[in-house]
Amino acid sequence: MSLQMTMLSKLRCITIDVTGTLIAYKGELGDYYCMAAKSVGLPCPDYKRMHEGFKSAYTDMAKQYPCFGYAAKMPNIKWWKQCVKDSFVRGGYDYDEETFEKVFRRIYSVFGSSAPYTIFPDSQPFLRWARQKGLLVGLVSNAEYRYQDVILPALGLNQGSEWDFGVFSGLEGVEKPNPRIYEIALAKAGNIAPHEALHIGDSMRKDYLPARAVGMHALLLDRFKTPDAENWRKSGAPVLPDLVAAQAWLSAEDVPNQETVREMDGLN
Structure with missing residues (x-):
């Protein structure tokens, strides 16, 4: 049996940003x-x-x-x-x-409908995979209540099948980049330790830094080839192109270092 551990085996919870990570705006x-x-x-x-x-x-x-x-x-x-x-x-x-x-x-x-949004094709499979692996999945978003009640379900992202709990700024009164929003997520996940949780998002300022500040693991997605991504990598953040790569990263034995992340990035 391999002594190497996967990142997945260290986690009990994944939190994930919504806009830019799971869904995107359509049109202008x-x-x-x-x-x-x-x-x-x-x-x-x-x-x-x-x-x-x-x-x-x-x-x-x-x-x-x-x-x-x-x-x-x-x-x-x-x-x-x-x-x-x-x-x-x-x-x-x-x-x-x-x-x-x-x-x-x-x-x-x-x-307040799903009309102006599109869901990335890897979002639903990734969330279902994470839950199937026994992880709690939480959404952390600077959004109002209609995301939770109307928009996400209309896009096929339902509480109970794709995610377990949500932390929406309009319902909690705290918004990113305030690290408190991540503390609320950890509490909702059952007061788990920060090192047992990973946050996935698309913003260094709103997602990566505040999640790391409370002691969580964090990963950035660069779906749109942003010029900032190079600086994210230089600062030591794992940066991947999509949730397919994130799933591979989570399952890889011995948590990949930056080289492996770059290789996986290059494959896509």
């Missing part, structure tokens, strides 16, 4: 804002201006009312209404109240 923000405007007979807003408007409106809302208004006890729909209204105004579109209400309702319902 402008596509959905354009559809909503056209549905009430308005011309399509300028994509670039809407994108910039949304970015600054979202950043400001997240600063003013973090975790989708959790501390302020702001209803989710109210948080998004203010954010979307602001996005249009900053993009140069100031609709009257009645028109905006119709446009907003369309946008809010689309983003």
Whole structure:
């Protein structure tokens, strides 16, 4: 019998980021804002201006009312209404109240469905494999309640078959990169020791560093060939192209060093 241990045998739990890791946005923000405007007979807003408007409106809302208004006890729909209204105004579109209400309702319902998202083909098999191996699987995401209740199930990611527990910032009042969100995940997994858990994500700042800060193992996925990935590797982080490679990495005897990770990266 081999004395080498797999990473898998050291773990009791895997936590995983959602957007960019398990699912991705389809199309551009402008596509959905354009559809909503056209549905009430308005011309399509300028994509670039809407994108910039949304970015600054979202950043400001997240600063003013973090975790989708959790501390302020702001209803989710109210948080998004203010954010979307602001996005249009900053993009140069100031609709009257009645028109905006119709446009907003369309946008809010689309983003509360699976329509703007696509699931990576390796997501469901990986999560099922991990659970089959006896690991607890937790989702850790800066997202609101509709991810848990509507969007993920509609994409085929169900609690009980693909994942065991979720830590969503809108429901917990803590968001990444605050390491506290990972402590909440460990508690939900049954107060397991950090070294018995691995976090998989696509952001050095939000996923890798805070998970490592609480003592968890961590792994970064580079699905989109980001220029940052080279720096991630240089800093010593394991970086893999997808969850197929992550499954191989977890199952490899003697936890792979950077060389092995590079080889596996090169195979894809």
